[in-house]
Amino acid sequence: MHHSPQPNNESPSRDGYSWRRVCESEQVPENAAIERIVGRTVVALFRQPERIYAMDGMCSHQGGPIAQGRVEHGCVTCPWHGWQYELETGIQTINRQSLQECFDTREVDGWIEIFIGE
Ligand code: FES
Numbered sequence: 001m002h003h004s005p006q007p008n009n010e011s012p013s014r015d016g017y018s019w020r021r022v023c024e025s026e027q028v029p030e031n032a033a034i035e036r037i038v039g040r041t042v043v044a045l046f047r048q049p050e051r052i053y054a055m056d057g058m059c060s061h062q063g064g065p066i067a068q069g070r071v072e073h074g075c076v077t078c079p080w081h082g083w084q085y086e087l088e089t090g091i092q093t094i095n096r097q098s099l100q101e102c103f104d105t106r107e108v109d110g111w112i113e114i115f116i117g118e
Pocket residue numbers: 059060061062063064078079080081082083
């Protein structure tokens with residue numbers, strides 16, 4: 001009797017992820033940020049000279065509005081208590097922990113899309 005292998009559940013957090021439209025490209029001007037709700041997630045979008053970044057919009061500390069944070073040197077600083085995260089990775093710069101989820105981004109036909117779960 002042959003038993004089928006168990007399905008690979010190593011990455012359950014990736015289940016349900018897909019590209020979703022967030023807003024029109026022009027709604028995020030150069031060096032600006034906006035906040036949008038995508039499904040059940042508050043997302044902060046940042047347009048920087050090199051690319052657009054998307055990050056969980058609620059700070060891991062106490063839920064501060066990340067999209068309102070100051071951006072410098074590839075990092076955003078939460079306006080509430082100053083926790084700072086790398087835009088590309090979501091790593092908190094003091095303790096080097098990956099605290100904020102980041103999402104892949106792309107622009108398609110004048111829209112910004114992010115790769116995000118349900
Ligand atoms: S809520 Fe962001 S630093 Fe406290």
